[in-house]
Amino acid sequence: MKKTSTPFALIAVLCLVNPVRAEKDKSPKPIESSISSGLEVLTQPVNALAGEKFTIVTKPRLGFREGSKMYQLEQPIATFIESFGPAEKITSQTIETGFLAHTKTHYYINDGILITENKDGVLVGIIFRMSATKAMLSAKVKTAEGITSGASLREITKIYGVPFKKIEHSLxxxxxxxxxxxxxxxxxxxxxxDGKLENIGLAAQYLPYLQQ
Known part of the structure; x- marks a missing residue:
C-alpha cells in the first residue's frame, strides 16, 4: 500500500489548535473537529476575546471608569493625563467661536478615545470611537447600562428613553x-x-450650543 503524507500547512494548523506532543497524545481528536475548533477561536471579534476595557458612567456625573480609576468631565486636563497617560497625538483649534473654540484634542489612537480640553485646561469632551478607522482603533467600551459596539437606535432609546434632541443630516x-x-x-x-453606531460622546458646557 502506498503511504500518503500530511501536508505541512495542515500540520501547522493542527499544532496551533492542539499543541500536545504526538507521543503523549493517546487519543487524538478527529482532524475536522480540531480545525473547526481552531477556526472558531480565530474568527471571534477582538472585543469578544479581550472584553470591554472602559465603562461609561453617569454618576456622580458623566465620565468613564477603567478598572478602579474614574475620569469625569470638567476635571483639570493635567490631572487626567497624570493618571490616564499621554496621548499619541494632539491637535489645536484656532476658531474663535463655538464649543470647540480654542480647544485641544488629545487622540488616544490605540484606545479609540478623543479627549477635548478647553482654553482653561479643563476636560470638556470625551468621544469613544465605536468603529475602527485607518487612523484610530475602536474603543473597547460599554455604558453602565450595557450599550456597546453594534447597538441599534432602537436598543438605545429603549434604555434611555426619548432623546432630549435628535439631529439628522446628510454628509x-x-x-x-x-x-x-x-x-x-x-x-x-x-x-x-447610515444606521451604524459610530461614536459615543460625553460633553460638559455643551448644552447651551445644543439648545440653539
Missing part, C-alpha cells in the same frame, strides 16, 4: 443621526452613520 453621501440626552448640565450623545 458626504451618508446619513448622520445624533441623539442627545441630558444629565444635569452634561450631555451624552450617540452618533450613527
Amino acid at each position: 458626504l453621501g451618508y446619513l448622520s443621526t445624533k441623539i442627545h440626552y441630558k444629565y444635569a448640565d452634561d450631555v451624552i450623545s450617540f452618533e450613527f452613520r
